Amino acid sequence: MRTVAILLCLFPISVNAAVWVITYPQSRVQNDLRYEYPLAMLELALEKTGVRYELKPSSTPMRQGRSVKRLEENLEINVMWSMTDDDREESLLPIRIPIAKGLIGWRFFLAPRGSAFLKAKINEIDGLLEYEPVQGIAWPDTKVLQANGFNVVTARDYLEAKMMVSNRLADFFPRSIIEVLRELESDPDGKLALRPDLALQYSTAMYFFVNKRNVTLAKLIETGLQRALDDGSFDALFYKHFGDTIKQLKLDEIRYFELANPLLPSLTPIHDESLWYKPQN
Incomplete structure (x- = not known):
């Protein structure tokens, strides 16, 4: 917690001193609609910290496997979003706030x-x-x-x-x-x-990931996401994007098979109900 407090004190200085360049993997699909929500959530988190930032795609499109490799090598990109598992958390640094509330x-x-x-x-x-x-x-x-x-x-x-x-x-x-x-x-x-x-x-989470050594960026994103959770803007963005879909697909009444996820990392915050969407029935 002391580290977080120190970083928070530094962020206002960063506003005047520099622009954070946040580079994410470019999709191989033109106008990829799957990117809309993660990018909107990342922008919301960065806005909540007050830092100046530039959000841009990588210079070349990347498949998911290559994105993981380049982020691990700290080359071309410095953030990505993905479903988590033990291998991914071993090679990258996760921000353990599920950005899609488990959907x-x-x-x-x-x-x-x-x-x-x-x-x-x-x-x-x-x-x-x-x-x-x-x-x-x-x-x-x-x-x-x-x-x-x-x-x-x-x-x-x-x-x-x-x-x-x-x-x-x-x-x-x-x-x-x-x-x-x-x-x-x-x-x-x-x-x-x-x-x-x-x-x-199956129980799983989609997280933002950064390079293992990029602790400062991880704290920055985590701080922004937590502030968005605290003031309700996180859930507002979530329901803006997915509220109609949840109703249209009748998630609260659909018949489904529940699968085990042996790859779910032990540090997944599954007991924090505020982080997950739970069907009413």
Whole structure:
């Protein structure tokens, strides 16, 4: 706590002395709608600290695996956001405030339009295990699904995963509730459809990460996020982006299978109810 207090005292000096240049991984998808909320939350956190900052993408697009590697090497970028796991927290420094309040662990299914998977009667998890999902090879979700018995088809990145399920090389593509509707709307060929009656849920968090040695930046972002939580602006931004989606996908009444997440780090603040969205039913 003393370190945080010292850093807070220094931040006003930084306002006049320098501009914090915050560089995040550039998406390989043009006008990537998945970036809107994390960037808005990062901007909110930085605004709450009062520092002067410049937020910009990396000079070249990056897949998630490369982003982790470059951040670990302290090259090209100095912040990223990602679902957490033990490996990621071993190589990077997490800011342990889940920026999407755990919604990253609620997974709805995109599948080829007219496919057998969309029509299949699935009442037990064993019925779902008969079908093959696609996920990115470097995504923590892949390991979670494999640990729960799924035969996961892997892709290099999001674009390849979407192509594979569109071309029926996988049965379904689990997407988080914060992504799925916009991705469905942005599907130009109309090859994919949503299965609205079923979901997966596992405990996980999407964090901001920085380089292990960049403690000052980590404290800066953490301080801003905590201030946003305290004054209600964090939740206001969350519901502005996802409130309608939660209602549209009926998250409070959806039938879902709960999965174990053996990759969930022990320091995840799962008992702080203020940090998570909990369905009413």
